[in-house]
Amino acid sequence: MGKTFIKIAVVYFAIGVLLGMTMGMIHDFRFTSLHAHVNLLGWVSTAVFGLIYSVYPFAAETKLAKSHFWLHNIGLPVMMIGLLCESLGVATGLPVMIVGSLAVVIGTLIFMVNVLKNLNTGSVQRANQDFKA
DSSP states (O other), X not given: OHHHHHXXXXXXXXXXXXXXXXXXXXXXXXXXXXXXXXIIIIIIIHHHHHXXXXXXXXXXXXXXXXXXXXXXXXXXXHHHHHHHHHHTTOTTHHHHHHHHHHHHHHHHHHHHHHXXXXXXXXXXXXXXXHHHO
């Protein structure tokens, strides 16, 4: 699960960099909000999820992690499409963006529960023992 999150994060990183470069080249910054969200939720947050799940693989094997993965990776592209439509003045962009955003928020809350539940003192010791082996 950790490696998959990291691979997806790298794709978002490339999209964010290309979008930023394109906006700069054509001097059209209507998509600044989209660029920021791709970089923060796509690149940074997804990479952090991947790193945490790589360091604590037992947390990545839970149903919570799988739910988090799918909600984030379906919700985020839906949210980005809605945000793009909003930036272009398409009226249906807002409801699409709201649906995607809700999926991302629910996924993030599930991630929080998973981390708080599975990264207690005993699980950290178990992770350290696995790391030494």
